[in-house]
Amino acid sequence: GAPEGPGKSSGDTTGEVPERPARAVTLNVLDVAGNLQLTQAMIDEFVSKNPNVISRVTYSKAPAPELAGKIKAQQGADRVDIGLVLTGVDGLAAGVEQGLWTDVLPKFQDRLGGMRNYLEPAAAMQQLAGNAGVAVTYYPSGPLLEYLPSRLSAPPTSADALLAWAKANPRRFQYARPANSGPGRTFLMGLPYILGDTNPKDPAAGWDKTWAFLKELGQYVDYYPSGTTETMKNLANGTAHLIVSTTGWDINPRVLGTVPKEARIATIDGFHWVTDAHYAVMPKGVSTDTQAAVLALLAFMLTPEQQAKAYDEGYFYPGPAVKDVQLSSAPQKSQDAIREFGRPEYDALIAGNPTEVPLDAKSLVAAFNRWDREIGGGKVKQG
Amino acid sequence: MATITQAPPARPPASTDRRRRVAARPAAWIVWGVVIFFFLNLLGVVASVLVSSFGQRWFDTWLPDGYTTSWYGRAWDEFALMQVIVVTLEVSVLVVGLSLLIGVPAAYVLARRSFPGKRLIFLVFLLPILMPPITYGIPLATVLYKFGLAGNMSGVVLANLVPSVPFVILTMTPFIEQIDPRIESAARMCGAGLRTVFLRVLTPLLVPGILASAILVLVRTVGMFELTFLTAGPDSQTLVVALYYSMSASGIRAQQSVDAMAVIYTSMMLVLLVVALRYVNPTQLVAQVKEEPEH
Amino acid sequence: MSGAGPGRPLAHWQHRLAERGVDRQLWLLVPALIFVIALFLYPFFYGLTLSFQPTNGGPFSDYARFFSDAYERGTIWITLRIALPAALLNVLAAVPIAYRMRGRFRGKRLVTTLLVVPITLGTVLTAQGLLNFLGPTGWFNRILLATNLVDEPVRLIHNYWGVFFSLVITGFPFAFLLVLSYLSGIDPTLERAAATLGADWRRRFTRITLPLLMPGLATTFCLTFVLAFSVFPSAVLVGNPAGETRVISLAAYQAAYEQYDYPYASAIAMIMGFVELVIIALVLAARNRFYTGSTGGKG
Amino acid sequence: MSAFSQLRLDGVSRRFGGQDALTELDLTIEAGEFIALLGPSGCGKSTALNCLAGLLPLTRGSIWQDERRIDTLPPERRGFGMVFQSYALFPHLTVRANIAFGLRMRRLPKEEIRRRTEEAVRLVRLEAHVDKLPGQLSGGQQQRVAIARAVVFEPSLVLMDEPLSNLDAKLRLEMRTEIRRLHQSLGLTTVYVTHDQEEALSLADRLVVLREGRVQQIGSPREMHTRPANWHVADFMGYRNLWRARVEQLDGARVTVESSGHRLLGEAMGDLRAGVDAVVAVRPEDIRVDGPGETGNSMSATIEVVEYQGRELAAEARTESGQLLHLRTEQRIAPGDQVEVAIDPQRLLVYLADAAQGGELRPDHLPHVAEAAR
Amino acid sequence: MSAFSQLRLDGVSRRFGGQDALTELDLTIEAGEFIALLGPSGCGKSTALNCLAGLLPLTRGSIWQDERRIDTLPPERRGFGMVFQSYALFPHLTVRANIAFGLRMRRLPKEEIRRRTEEAVRLVRLEAHVDKLPGQLSGGQQQRVAIARAVVFEPSLVLMDEPLSNLDAKLRLEMRTEIRRLHQSLGLTTVYVTHDQEEALSLADRLVVLREGRVQQIGSPREMHTRPANWHVADFMGYRNLWRARVEQLDGARVTVESSGHRLLGEAMGDLRAGVDAVVAVRPEDIRVDGPGETGNSMSATIEVVEYQGRELAAEARTESGQLLHLRTEQRIAPGDQVEVAIDPQRLLVYLADAAQGGELRPDHLPHVAEAAR
Numbered sequence A: 001g002a003p004e005g006p007g008k009s010s011g012d013t014t015g016e017v018p019e020r021p022a023r024a025v026t027l028n029v030l031d032v033a034g035n036l037q038l039t040q041a042m043i044d045e046f047v048s049k050n051p052n053v054i055s056r057v058t059y060s061k062a063p064a065p066e067l068a069g070k071i072k073a074q075q076g077a078d079r080v081d082i083g084l085v086l087t088g089v090d091g092l093a094a095g096v097e098q099g100l101w102t103d104v105l106p107k108f109q110d111r112l113g114g115m116r117n118y119l120e121p122a123a124a125m126q127q128l129a130g131n132a133g134v135a136v137t138y139y140p141s142g143p144l145l146e147y148l149p150s151r152l153s154a155p156p157t158s159a160d161a162l163l164a165w166a167k168a169n170p171r172r173f174q175y176a177r178p179a180n181s182g183p184g185r186t187f188l189m190g191l192p193y194i195l196g197d198t199n200p201k202d203p204a205a206g207w208d209k210t211w212a213f214l215k216e217l218g219q220y221v222d223y224y225p226s227g228t229t230e231t232m233k234n235l236a237n238g239t240a241h242l243i244v245s246t247t248g249w250d251i252n253p254r255v256l257g258t259v260p261k262e263a264r265i266a267t268i269d270g271f272h273w274v275t276d277a278h279y280a281v282m283p284k285g286v287s288t289d290t291q292a293a294v295l296a297l298l299a300f301m302l303t304p305e306q307q308a309k310a311y312d313e314g315y316f317y318p319g320p321a322v323k324d325v326q327l328s329s330a331p332q333k334s335q336d337a338i339r340e341f342g343r344p345e346y347d348a349l350i351a352g353n354p355t356e357v358p359l360d361a362k363s364l365v366a367a368f369n370r371w372d373r374e375i376g377g378g379k380v381k382q383g
Numbered sequence B: 001m002a003t004i005t006q007a008p009p010a011r012p013p014a015s016t017d018r019r020r021r022v023a024a025r026p027a028a029w030i031v032w033g034v035v036i037f038f039f040l041n042l043l044g045v046v047a048s049v050l051v052s053s054f055g056q057r058w059f060d061t062w063l064p065d066g067y068t069t070s071w072y073g074r075a076w077d078e079f080a081l082m083q084v085i086v087v088t089l090e091v092s093v094l095v096v097g098l099s100l101l102i103g104v105p106a107a108y109v110l111a112r113r114s115f116p117g118k119r120l121i122f123l124v125f126l127l128p129i130l131m132p133p134i135t136y137g138i139p140l141a142t143v144l145y146k147f148g149l150a151g152n153m154s155g156v157v158l159a160n161l162v163p164s165v166p167f168v169i170l171t172m173t174p175f176i177e178q179i180d181p182r183i184e185s186a187a188r189m190c191g192a193g194l195r196t197v198f199l200r201v202l203t204p205l206l207v208p209g210i211l212a213s214a215i216l217v218l219v220r221t222v223g224m225f226e227l228t229f230l231t232a233g234p235d236s237q238t239l240v241v242a243l244y245y246s247m248s249a250s251g252i253r254a255q256q257s258v259d260a261m262a263v264i265y266t267s268m269m270l271v272l273l274v275v276a277l278r279y280v281n282p283t284q285l286v287a288q289v290k291e292e293p294e295h
Numbered sequence C: 001m002s003g004a005g006p007g008r009p010l011a012h013w014q015h016r017l018a019e020r021g022v023d024r025q026l027w028l029l030v031p032a033l034i035f036v037i038a039l040f041l042y043p044f045f046y047g048l049t050l051s052f053q054p055t056n057g058g059p060f061s062d063y064a065r066f067f068s069d070a071y072e073r074g075t076i077w078i079t080l081r082i083a084l085p086a087a088l089l090n091v092l093a094a095v096p097i098a099y100r101m102r103g104r105f106r107g108k109r110l111v112t113t114l115l116v117v118p119i120t121l122g123t124v125l126t127a128q129g130l131l132n133f134l135g136p137t138g139w140f141n142r143i144l145l146a147t148n149l150v151d152e153p154v155r156l157i158h159n160y161w162g163v164f165f166s167l168v169i170t171g172f173p174f175a176f177l178l179v180l181s182y183l184s185g186i187d188p189t190l191e192r193a194a195a196t197l198g199a200d201w202r203r204r205f206t207r208i209t210l211p212l213l214m215p216g217l218a219t220t221f222c223l224t225f226v227l228a229f230s231v232f233p234s235a236v237l238v239g240n241p242a243g244e245t246r247v248i249s250l251a252a253y254q255a256a257y258e259q260y261d262y263p264y265a266s267a268i269a270m271i272m273g274f275v276e277l278v279i280i281a282l283v284l285a286a287r288n289r290f291y292t293g294s295t296g297g298k299g
Numbered sequence D, E: 001m002s003a004f005s006q007l008r009l010d011g012v013s014r015r016f017g018g019q020d021a022l023t024e025l026d027l028t029i030e031a032g033e034f035i036a037l038l039g040p041s042g043c044g045k046s047t048a049l050n051c052l053a054g055l056l057p058l059t060r061g062s063i064w065q066d067e068r069r070i071d072t073l074p075p076e077r078r079g080f081g082m083v084f085q086s087y088a089l090f091p092h093l094t095v096r097a098n099i100a101f102g103l104r105m106r107r108l109p110k111e112e113i114r115r116r117t118e119e120a121v122r123l124v125r126l127e128a129h130v131d132k133l134p135g136q137l138s139g140g141q142q143q144r145v146a147i148a149r150a151v152v153f154e155p156s157l158v159l160m161d162e163p164l165s166n167l168d169a170k171l172r173l174e175m176r177t178e179i180r181r182l183h184q185s186l187g188l189t190t191v192y193v194t195h196d197q198e199e200a201l202s203l204a205d206r207l208v209v210l211r212e213g214r215v216q217q218i219g220s221p222r223e224m225h226t227r228p229a230n231w232h233v234a235d236f237m238g239y240r241n242l243w244r245a246r247v248e249q250l251d252g253a254r255v256t257v258e259s260s261g262h263r264l265l266g267e268a269m270g271d272l273r274a275g276v277d278a279v280v281a282v283r284p285e286d287i288r289v290d291g292p293g294e295t296g297n298s299m300s301a302t303i304e305v306v307e308y309q310g311r312e313l314a315a316e317a318r319t320e321s322g323q324l325l326h327l328r329t330e331q332r333i334a335p336g337d338q339v340e341v342a343i344d345p346q347r348l349l350v351y352l353a354d355a356a357q358g359g360e361l362r363p364d365h366l367p368h369v370a371e372a373a374r
């Protein structure tokens, strides 16, 4: 069932990229960020409207850590059959470091007019990506706290209060291992702002308060689940009373029914949003025809009508990376879901709190590593 | 001379039987207790996945709030399970076929012949089974990627052959040893050449062994996570790897849709198993066993 | 012209080659040999040489790096701490059960069939099931709570025990079937003979069956230990992969696919293989101290 | 040595599934006796032995050792020794340890175990092999270990299940004498299972012939040899000539029968009447080739096949009426020879051919009869 | 049927590891002959047969079929038939398909295969069983399938490796006659391996006795039986009485020896001189119990063990000087009886006891000698 890749068929990979492909291409899309949830409908629509550009599309998914290895191997074998990669910051950065991606900017800036309309924090996220990636969806993420009012009436609103609450309610506070969890990493990266650390961008030298805080907090944490899903499950079944979340993880699981609808969120005084985005990148070694097709597709995806689809069911709330995309232009299903499970207070929270871009990939990996050794792994030695 | 004195029912039934069974009870109870406990928990493990996959919402209760089959549709679509299952079957069939083709003749030579270096060769064939898959899987994947053989189905098949061929050799050896070599000699004395002996005499006699070994390889391949994980490309994932991704890849996913996928996986395995057990005795799946008489 | 001496001419050269065991039949071995060399030995030695070519430092620096870092080094102990007890339990629990089931009885096929099922579940599904079943609100804890055996859910997943149970579920049936087949390989008349010589069941077991079974147990232990030692998905899914179940295969995996440091990953993989082979060698050496010849029962 | 004066099997029966493997075996074994259980394959010999040993539970019946009921005891508490067909030596124990096993189980003092083991080793002449493992011994040596192991703890009864069937002809002959010698010198009570009539005849004080789980005859070797109870036993005891016949006339124990055109005079075995179907049984060595006998039981026949057997020749001959004769003679005969043969009427046994006596008469039970009929 | 007039084994030898399993076998087989290879276990019989069949490579020597060298041919191209000890029937094929296998391999026309298969089936009388699988047949029936399979394609030579050793005594006797009959009716050239001297005597035209890989004697059954070439062959041919002796006096073929105090008159077998060590060989049936013989070879002895053997008794007796005698008699004797025994000098064979004649004299080669010496 595997399509014989376009990378192999049309030999030219480095020449001039035409406006449109000479022949309709088959596009293989690899998603390592869970982004297709938001964008698959856009791509499908493009394909159905432009069968002469993309005749067929296949989707596959993989965990982010494997991305670089896989692409590198395909390039080494001179047989790149993935035309488009949808990734988060981590996969993007890993590829940049290894030189896997074709530079889209500034060469194709003018083909991607939508990029001029980025929301301001989305534009900052795009900056973070350098020249390789094109931000296709954006959300301010967190860190947020989430709880069930039936189990917890007054959630802590400050860092100290959180610590005190965790102490008073041992094993009831949970967040997942940051390396495997969006909310986990957002919490990790957001803490320096909350605690007023010296350099929130330098986990090695500038996060003294953060590490101390996490260590102390760790004493009251039972264990760190290996994924966010687990924390959500524990919130729902009552094992955990207070967990770390993001806008998307707040809304979507309640839509899905894996977290009770009545769950609430809380914020910690002085928090900054640590934003997140998904990017589209093209591996090097993709034929010029495919490159042309991908560029046309991306331009399409960045139009406001298509961006509206990124509201989804709150998966990446709000989702659109460009300005002036109204919920009312989203598909009806999206509108219904967000009307029922969304939170009116988000508009104010997003407008009223500063946004920060996440750590660059190197620092992030260093932070994860330190967290694994000192916070996550530390639990063993204590216990 | 013995004469039949009485009709059988007139003799008292012997008491031995019952008495000795009673004496054996406590030990038997403990053993059966442990077995039942194991099975109950196993049942719990499997059933909780099954129930959850049909559960609408399941928080802090014994059973879900409501039931739905929609998770199956979601899992099916989200992970393109049709394609994954097709790939899984293709990979399995290829691995089974190739490992039998390569392994059975080798098993025959190793079972029947002695020649210089045989022990060494046997050891080399044993190593892939003894080594942790990760140990050779990582360098293997690196090499396969280097030659452009990984990241697609050929890589998955090749990697899975590494433990499968030795496995075929190991499971076939006792079956081959069981065939009286004189039967081969007899065939040759009847004028059959080597090829005919293999095709007309050995192969039919080895059918149980080949089946057992094929099934084992099939089950192992479908269940083989590490090697497939290391060598699969996006379009050559097998079901286990897709399942692993569904549990650990990024994105928000309802627990139930993972459960649904797990149920799909289990059903496939069970179908294979039911088919398999029509042909082989379960203990044969591990080793060739002669049933002993009952007493 | 007498004796086996040089008088008579040696037989035709074809006889002499055949005598050494070298004849056309050996060609049957060739495909398998090519295969094992290309797909096992070559990658293995490739990995071995790669592990001596670290990105920086001398040939042994990646090994030194592993052993000097307690976090990395500790994975050996973590892995052994999980794998050895799990393999031991699997083998030891299998013995009495297989001993009871070695004869023929009604339902034997059913029981053994049921035992094959967990082998087919695979580690990932088992993990998912354990998460559901043993989780804080899973049926297991619910029953414990409902029967007042505990006041609070017992933590059985996302820690050592989760991985341990996963290894038992997948490993025990395998061990059982192996032990059963070894037991059936022991001629049942030996035990009957011991009975007529005055040995009660306890001594029949300890003096006859067990010594004859020991080599089989050692082999079974090795095979289940291999399975347990390479534990990977369940260590991530039901264990605590940052902490007490950060097994060595996870360290190798992270080095390869998260840090893209293939030489280091190869070094870890080699260390992993080495540790495992050491354990196996020890067990097999012990095995050789038992009687390992025919036990007469196999067909 | 024997701890009892009598061992009594009382209606011992054993079913497997729905099938009777052993039906109502009544047998009294006197201390010191050598009893052979004899019969074709599958007749229940091993079943009987295993029931006696306690290795098989009984379906019906009981076993008494003098006044003590023992069938409820497990094998290890009956104190019988057993020699298994395949010896069942413990492969992981040396010859010495194998032999000492039964003494160890009885927790005798070390010194006594050593002494009695050595004695047994000497008895079976294995002094040179005590430290070998069974796998390193020849069949005959293994057999001797098995015997030593079974007798070393002086069991009140020794059971042997076809202990010689795995040996070659010459060794079988030697071991047979050995067993006989051991039995005589130790005064062991022995129950011995075999399907070889020669073995049974040469070893036992009394023979028990079984067929399809039922006792056919119990008696001394001489009784068995000369007066089998029915034609099945006769067939089994070497009466190779079995012919269908019809009883013509009875005169006390003398009976005249007609068989494929020959009128023959013989001994009536059992309850015959004129006109009934009968089976005539004659041993090959009881057919004489030395011309017309004075007793009238003579026929002329043509020699078809001759086998040299040393002192004697074994031959097949066919009478004019097509009857096939198996005979043995010291005469020099050759295929094609016309001979006159005669049978002493005392050696020509006539049995009833009906179901009442040892089962239905089916042609496959009577290969020679069937052959003659062609 | 035979496609050759002579088959010649020329110095055929076979080593395993460092050990000679077969040494310099020279043998010429004439078409139509029935040759038995005879000898104790491990003497190289099967090795010889397998070399002949092509199933084992030779170490030395060659095999010639008339003028054609055949030892370089693989077994399937020699065109010999073989009957294996455990029959080695193809368990997955019906009786019919088993028998037809060899014809199929020769790609004969369908019709001919059918015809010849049916003929063979009829020959071995298995018409009723053609569609059964071997597992559903009795031992004797399987044996007949094996024979049919080996002869159906009219091989120039049929090899049989202990084809009867798996059968019980009664069936063995019947199948022996069967093989003899087949050989006679088909005129097959046959090489037959057995360790049972009785079987060899009764079947073969010529016997080849092997010991430790070397031919001891080749001759007719009668020669073998009455004049074994050395005491090893004698031992094997049923001369159970083997006594050490010293030659006292020679008179042509007549020789006087002294053996544990008795002066005995016998036949000199081979090159004896006065004063040399000798071995006396006597068959049990050649020791008569009927009082002092006229020839002087008489001793008085005490009966020790008696075995009933039907017509005869087998007994062990001990002379005053401690010599153990194995004897057979029709006399009614019992343990403890004092008897006078006599041996016909023609039946008392005297062999040289040294290494030149059949190897070194070791006590374990002479169990009876050893026994007497105790």
Ligand SMILES: Nc1ncnc2c1ncn2[C@@H]1O[C@H](COP(=O)(O)OP(=O)(O)OP(=O)(O)O)[C@@H](O)[C@H]1O
Residues within 6 Å of the ligand: B293, B294, B295, D016, D017, D020, D021, D039, D040, D041, D042, D043, D044, D045, D046, D047, D048, D195
């Ligand atoms: N465990 C068993 N289950 C079912 N049937 C059995 C069992 N053991 C024996 N039988 C049957 O009982 C009958 C008697 O068997 P037994 O072993 O006593 O025969 P035997 O006389 O010893 O034969 P042989 O000479 O072949 O050893 C046979 O028909 C046999 O098939």
Ligand SMILES: Nc1ncnc2c1ncn2[C@@H]1O[C@H](COP(=O)(O)OP(=O)(O)OP(=O)(O)O)[C@@H](O)[C@H]1O
Residues within 6 Å of the ligand: E016, E017, E020, E021, E039, E040, E041, E042, E043, E044, E045, E046, E047, E048, E195
């Ligand atoms: N494959 C082998 N490897 C080593 N030695 C062998 C092999 N086959 C036979 N021998 C040895 O060769 C000698 C002759 O063996 P062979 O099988 O020819 O004896 P045999 O006369 O057929 O004995 P038996 O009557 O026991 O079948 C024996 O000492 C045997 O141990």
Ligand SMILES: NCCCCNCCCN
Residues within 6 Å of the ligand: A032, A033, A034, A064, A087, A088, A089, A090, A091, A182, A246, A247, A248, A249, A315, A316, A317, B250, B251, B252
């Ligand atoms: N590796 C990219 C991580 C992005 C996680 N996205 C999850 C969606 C949150 N709503």
Ligand SMILES: [Mg+2]
Residues within 6 Å of the ligand: D045, D046, D047
């Ligand atoms: Mg039996």
Ligand SMILES: [Mg+2]
Residues within 6 Å of the ligand: E045, E046, E047
């Ligand atoms: Mg042989």
